[in-house]
Amino acid sequence: MSLNSPTERIFDQTTELKVAIIAARYNTEIVDSLLDNTVQALKSAGLENIKIERVPGSAELPMAAALIQKNCSPDAVIVLGVVIAGDTEHHNVIASTTANALTQVSINSDTPIINGILVTNTKQEAQDRSSKVINRGEEFAHAAIEMAQLKQKWTQKKA
Ligand code: RBF
Numbered sequence: 001m002s003l004n005s006p007t008e009r010i011f012d013q014t015t016e017l018k019v020a021i022i023a024a025r026y027n028t029e030i031v032d033s034l035l036d037n038t039v040q041a042l043k044s045a046g047l048e049n050i051k052i053e054r055v056p057g058s059a060e061l062p063m064a065a066a067l068i069q070k071n072c073s074p075d076a077v078i079v080l081g082v083v084i085a086g087d088t089e090h091h092n093v094i095a096s097t098t099a100n101a102l103t104q105v106s107i108n109s110d111t112p113i114i115n116g117i118l119v120t121n122t123k124q125e126a127q128d129r130s131s132k133v134i135n136r137g138e139e140f141a142h143a144a145i146e147m148a149q150l151k152q153k154w155t156q157k158k159a
Pocket of ligand 1: 024026027056057058059060081082083084085090091094
C-alpha cells in the first residue's frame with residue numbers, strides 16, 4: 001500500500017451532504033480507529049448528516065452499500081474494513097471480489113462508494129495505517145465529499 005496521500009483540500013457547502021458509513025466488525029479495533037478518524041474528518045469539514053451501519057465482515061459491505069443506497073439515497077457511501085493476509089489466500093478473494101462488487105454498485109447507482117478497506121500483509125501494517133500518525137480515515141472522508149460534490153456539479157439541472 002502506498003503511503004502517499006492526495007493533496008489537502010478545503011471544502012465548502014458541505015452541511016447539506018448526507019454520508020453513510022458502513023464498517024465491518026472483523027478486526028474491530030483497527031476498523032473502529034478508521035471509523036473514528038473518518039467521522040471526525042467529515043464533521044471537521046462541516047457535515048452533520050452521517051449514518052453509521054455495521055456488518056460482520058468486509059464481504060458483506062457491497063450488499064449493505066447497495067441496500068443503503070437504495071433506501072436512504074446518501075450523497076456518498078464510505079465502506080470500512082480491514083483484510084489481513086494471515087495464513088490463508090482467502091483474503092485475496094475477499095479483497096478483490098468486494099472491490100469489484102463495490103465498483104459495480106457505485107456505477108450502477110451513480111453514487112460515490114469510497115472503498116476504505118485496508119488490505120495488508122500483517123496486522124501491524126493495518127495498525128500503521130489507522131494510527132494517530134497515518135490514518136486513512138481522513139482520506140476516505142475527503143474522497144467521499146469530493147465525489148459527492150462532483151456528482152452534484154455534473155447532475156445539476158441547467159437553467
Ligand atoms: N473479513 C474481513 O473483514 N477481514 C478479514 O481479514 C477476513 N478474513 C477472513 C478469512 C476467512 C478464512 C474467512 C472465512 C472469512 C474472513 N472474513 C474477513 C469474513 C468475511 O468478510 C465474511 O464476513 C464471512 O466470510 C461471511 O460472509
